[in-house]
Amino acid sequence: MTIKNNSKREISTLTITEAVKIGFAQAVAIAPGISRSGLTYFATLKSGIKSEDAFKFSFLLSIPTILAATLMEFLSDYQNLSIGIN
Numbered sequence: 552m553t554i555k556n557n558s559k560r561e562i563s564t565l566t567i568t569e570a571v572k573i574g575f576a577q578a579v580a581i582a583p584g585i586s587r588s589g590l591t592y593f594a595t596l597k598s599g600i601k602s603e604d605a606f607k608f609s610f611l612l613s614i615p616t617i618l619a620a621t622l623m624e625f626l627s628d629y630q631n632l633s634i635g636i637n
Contacts (some may be wrong), residue, residue, distance in 0.1 A: 560599045
């Protein structure tokens with residue numbers, strides 16, 4: 552399946568409403584077997600953003616997800632370490 556994107560919109564023209572919709576699309580990827588980056592890329596393309604900008608935006612959306620997962624892992628390990636010392 553080929554996505555045809557004739558639009559030439561820049562990422563700077565993305566509205567907050569469109570960005571929130573893309574964020575909700577990212578949340579759908581919590582289901583097993585769904586690619587987070589693929590879904591956000593697709594949703595950004597459907598918003599009419601250029602392919603290159605959609606790719607960059609999808610990548611940038613991964614940063615908060617990765618940081619949150621790292622923080623949760625750190626807190627879990629820290630709690631296990633604290634319990635193990637006592």
